[in-house]
Amino acid sequence: MIIGGIDIAVLFASLMVGSVPILLAALGETVVERSGVLNLGVEGMMIIGAVSGFIAAVQLDNPVAGFLAGAVCGALFSLIFAALTQGLLANQVATGLALTLFGIGISSLAGQGYNGIKPPATFALPMGPLRDIPFLGPMLFRHDWVVWFSLFMVAAVWFVLNRTRAGLIIRAVGESHEAAHALGYKVNRIRLLCILFGGAMAGMGGAYISLVRVPQWTDNMTNGVGWIALAIVVFASWRPGRVLVGAWLFGGLMVLGPNLQAAGYRIPVEYLSMAPYLITIVVLVVMSSGRRGRATGAPAALGQNFHASR
Amino acid sequence: MKRRTLLASVAIGLGLALGPAAMAQDSGAGLEKVKACFIYVGPIGDGGWTFQHHQGALALKEEFGDRVEIAWQESVPEGADAERSITQFALQGCNIIFTTSFGFMDPTNTVAAQFPDVKFEHATGYKREHPNVSTYDARFYEGRAVMGTIAGHMTKSGKIGYIGSYPIPEVIQGINSSFLHARKVNPEVTLSVVWAYTWFDPAKEADAAKALIDQGVDVILQHTDSTAPLAEAAKTPGVIGFGQASDMAAYKPAPRVSSIIDNWAPYYIKRVGALLDGSYEQSAAWEGIAGGEVEIGEITEAVPPEVKAAAEKVRDDIAAGTYHPFTGPLNKQDGTPWLAEGETADDGTLAGMNFYVEGITGEIPKQ
Numbered sequence: 001m002i003i004g005g006i007d008i009a010v011l012f013a014s015l016m017v018g019s020v021p022i023l024l025a026a027l028g029e030t031v032v033e034r035s036g037v038l039n040l041g042v043e044g045m046m047i048i049g050a051v052s053g054f055i056a057a058v059q060l061d062n063p064v065a066g067f068l069a070g071a072v073c074g075a076l077f078s079l080i081f082a083a084l085t086q087g088l089l090a091n092q093v094a095t096g097l098a099l100t101l102f103g104i105g106i107s108s109l110a111g112q113g114y115n116g117i118k119p120p121a122t123f124a125l126p127m128g129p130l131r132d133i134p135f136l137g138p139m140l141f142r143h144d145w146v147v148w149f150s151l152f153m154v155a156a157v158w159f160v161l162n163r164t165r166a167g168l169i170i171r172a173v174g175e176s177h178e179a180a181h182a183l184g185y186k187v188n189r190i191r192l193l194c195i196l197f198g199g200a201m202a203g204m205g206g207a208y209i210s211l212v213r214v215p216q217w218t219d220n221m222t223n224g225v226g227w228i229a230l231a232i233v234v235f236a237s238w239r240p241g242r243v244l245v246g247a248w249l250f251g252g253l254m255v256l257g258p259n260l261q262a263a264g265y266r267i268p269v270e271y272l273s274m275a276p277y278l279i280t281i282v283v284l285v286v287m288s289s290g291r292r293g294r295a296t297g298a299p300a301a302l303g304q305n306f307h308a309s310r
Numbered sequence: 311m312k313r314r315t316l317l318a319s320v321a322i323g324l325g326l327a328l329g330p331a332a333m334a335q336d337s338g339a340g341l342e343k344v345k346a347c348f349i350y351v352g353p354i355g356d357g358g359w360t361f362q363h364h365q366g367a368l369a370l371k372e373e374f375g376d377r378v379e380i381a382w383q384e385s386v387p388e389g390a391d392a393e394r395s396i397t398q399f400a401l402q403g404c405n406i407i408f409t410t411s412f413g414f415m416d417p418t419n420t421v422a423a424q425f426p427d428v429k430f431e432h433a434t435g436y437k438r439e440h441p442n443v444s445t446y447d448a449r450f451y452e453g454r455a456v457m458g459t460i461a462g463h464m465t466k467s468g469k470i471g472y473i474g475s476y477p478i479p480e481v482i483q484g485i486n487s488s489f490l491h492a493r494k495v496n497p498e499v500t501l502s503v504v505w506a507y508t509w510f511d512p513a514k515e516a517d518a519a520k521a522l523i524d525q526g527v528d529v530i531l532q533h534t535d536s537t538a539p540l541a542e543a544a545k546t547p548g549v550i551g552f553g554q555a556s557d558m559a560a561y562k563p564a565p566r567v568s569s570i571i572d573n574w575a576p577y578y579i580k581r582v583g584a585l586l587d588g589s590y591e592q593s594a595a596w597e598g599i600a601g602g603e604v605e606i607g608e609i610t611e612a613v614p615p616e617v618k619a620a621a622e623k624v625r626d627d628i629a630a631g632t633y634h635p636f637t638g639p640l641n642k643q644d645g646t647p648w649l650a651e652g653e654t655a656d657d658g659t660l661a662g663m664n665f666y667v668e669g670i671t672g673e674i675p676k677q
Contacts, residue, residue, distance in 0.1 A: 006524075006525075007524060010524045014517075014521075014524065018517065108353065111355070112355065115356070116355075116357040116537060116560055118544075118560050118561075214512040216536070216537055216538060216541055218510075218512050219355060225513075255517055255520070255521065258518040258522075261502075261504040261505060261518075261521070262504050262518075262521040262522045262524070262525040262527070264502065266672065266675065268675070269505060269507050
């Protein structure tokens with residue numbers, strides 16, 4: 001199906017691929033923020049995942065090892081944030097920003113000597129005859145495993161947050177850490193685990209950029225994707241299903257620009273690149289203007305540190 | 311969009327018109343030892359623009375050995391901030407300072423005023439406000455003519471894609487030159503241009519390449535500096551591309567079938583050599599294939615021998631000076647005549663080129 005010179009199936013397929021990094025990172029950050037922690041270091045954790053995933057994949061000649069390494073290193077890196085904010089009760093906003101700056105710096109140090117190298121390729125999953133279904137084949141059934149994994153994680157995160165006891169505890173900690181503490185839950189330990197999960201997801205998202213989407217290592221290659229992921233969490237009002245919508249919308253805008261240009265449309269690129277942020281602002285305004293201003297869905301204890309002595 | 315902008319190229323032309331000879335200065339005796347310093351806009355590891363400048367710097371060391379000491383600063387931001395880095399070099403005893411991005415133009419001239427004994431060399435700029443400031447650039451469009459020839463022969467879909475960085479004369483020269491030479495060998499060729507509005511952003515460049523491939527393009531030319539478009543092309547069998555700024559040999563033999571290499575080494579060796587032997591003079595250089603600043607990377611076996619021969623003929627004719635990539639009869643996009651039969655484009659028009667040639671669809675975005 002071709003509309004206005006653009007093949008919709010192919011556009012949607014590239015949208016699905018393009019949005020994987022933001023989707024993974026935003027899902028992780030959703031869990032982190034639902035537990036009451038605001039980690040602005042997503043960009044830093046992603047770039048760490050990108051560089052460590054790339055190095056591991058090249059050294060071991062195995063892309064799966066790269067994704068694992070990206071997730072592990074992202075989690076280890078987020079441990080710095082956890083130690084500072086949960087252990088030493090440092091300000092979360094400042095620590096998160098520092099994490100991003102530190103991540104960008106140390107990743108470009110670690111990536112020295114890895115420029116211009118090709119990583120091992122990540123292939124599409126063998127879908128057999130499904131590949132050749134008209135329209136749906138090129139749109140859905142020619143993706144690599146990480147695309148499917150990210151979609152699975154949307155369902156998994158939704159299920160855990162909304163349908164399990166663990167999710168209830170995470171949400172309780174995020175809404176009122178005092179109450180959760182009074183019930184006997186170890187607030188800081190639960191938050192630590194959520195931060196590690198967020199780090200792993202962001203790291204894997206970063207690895208997807210350096211191993212599949214671009215695929216190569218260059219300094220600062222995440223280039224703001226982590227910030228878009230943060231915006232999506234707010235846009236999605238902290239709900240996993242809406243995170244998927246947001247990631248596809250934002251990812252779609254990213255791939256739409258060059259596609260429109262290649263099809264011969266003349267649109268100022270600036271409008272498309274600011275669109276995700278404009279939309280986030282509009283959604284925030286719309287959400288907070290309804291139902292007495294407290295309908296944004298932000299966890300009540302978001303960004304507040306907790307210490308049992310209080 | 312500071313690096314290599316519009317005015318840059320416009321005034322290279324003006325500079326050439328003025329003629330370097332008029333700007334000679336007393337160079338005195340040669341120096342025993344030269345400290346050559348480089349200001350880079352990006353990381354050396356960009357695999358493209360800055361990487362090539364650094365290769366030129368390393369070539370100095372190889373050529374002159376102990377007589378030359380090199381120093382560099384990476385990722386220096388353009389604009390006023392650069393002044394500090396350049397001043398620092400001048401104070402550290404650098405004899406010649408190469409500032410390798412368009413945005414360093416004003417800072418270079420400002421600092422040059424304070425250090426009359428230090429030589430300053432600014433890449434792709436046009437301001438030479440002081441006798442110790444020279445400028446240099448390369449005729450990349452000559453290389454594009456060779457790439458365009460290969461592209462025209464190699465495309466099966468008849469669609470060629472061009473990833474543009476910014477709509478400035480240097481890039482428009484490249485688009486026109488590629489298109490003209492592709493058309494010359496294949497009258498059916500059409501060209502789609504995607505503007506990335508960046509010199510270096512692998513993710514954006516990959517998106518642009520993917521969009522072009524999705525549109526049926528099977529030959530991609532890029533005017534951005536990373537290898538991402540080649541990596542994207544590698545995912546689709548049959549799509550080819552070219553190395554830009556640097557050889558990008560990792561993608562041989564396909565999708566990278568050839569490349570345009572910026573080779574600054576001959577220029578750097580010439581200038582530092584002149585400083586060593588005392589013949590240094592202010593100049594405004596704009597060299598191409600003949601001068602060795604623009605090199606054509608190895609044409610791989612993915613290209614049939616007759617296509618390779620045709621491309622090499624274009625290259626050799628340009629190098630020999632018997633062929634100019636912009637030779638009439640040529641019309642502008644709107645059909646108005648530009649060059650008459652046998653007429654070649656003058657440097658002034660090229661340096662300020664702001665129009666497509668006839669046959670290219672779409673318009674150049676307004677700045």
